[in-house]
Amino acid sequence: MLSIIAGAILNNTLLLNWITLMVTILTLIIVFFQTIYTKKTLEKTQKSIELYKISKQLEILPRVNFIIEVTMFLNKWNDELQEIIKLINENDIDKIIDFSKRKQVKSEGLIDKYLYEKMPQWLAVIYETGAQYYYNSSCMYKHLWDEKNNKLFNTKLYLDRLKESSYFLEVLLQYVKDEVPEVFLNAPAKLNTNDFFEK
Numbered sequence: 001m002l003s004i005i006a007g008a009i010l011n012n013t014l015l016l017n018w019i020t021l022m023v024t025i026l027t028l029i030i031v032f033f034q035t036i037y038t039k040k041t042l043e044k045t046q047k048s049i050e051l052y053k054i055s056k057q058l059e060i061l062p063r064v065n066f067i068i069e070v071t072m073f074l075n076k077w078n079d080e081l082q083e084i085i086k087l088i089n090e091n092d093i094d095k096i097i098d099f100s101k102r103k104q105v106k107s108e109g110l111i112d113k114y115l116y117e118k119m120p121q122w123l124a125v126i127y128e129t130g131a132q133y134y135y136n137s138s139c140m141y142k143h144l145w146d147e148k149n150n151k152l153f154n155t156k157l158y159l160d161r162l163k164e165s166s167y168f169l170e171v172l173l174q175y176v177k178d179e180v181p182e183v184f185l186n187a188p189a190k191l192n193t194n195d196f197f198e199k
Helices: 002-011 013-090 093-102 113-118 121-138 156-176
Strands: none
Touching: 013 093, 013 113, 013 121, 013 156, 113 121, 121 156
């Protein structure tokens, strides 16, 4: 009996096509609802990430000045390294000589002790790491020009070290980027908080 029914189904191409069509439609409906569900899940995840970011930003707001200070140092150090990299690439001997004589960098004083001790630990680590990378390259400035023999050292040898330090300073800058919402950085009043207290 079953074999007769099976044979009838197999012989009936129209019925087989109809069943295939129904299965395909059912599959498409399932995929459609899965897509909607996945999209909603992704939207919720994105909102959750944004809320976490805002929460973290608000948590560190009382110490926003420390983030600004560290960002300022990292940018200043990186700009300086970029300047000497540019001079070496352009082979601007006069400016390299001037730079070598003018910039005698010492490790002492690169980190502001008061700021370092007061800022959040994660930011202090970024600050000290930036100082390490900056000093690793800036300590070589005095070796760019051979005063005794009145000639440039092989500055190309220093390029890799300078570029590496600059690269890692940029990486560190990414860690502090967007930590403070723009709305707080661009507050319109230029008064100190004390100016708003009732006398």
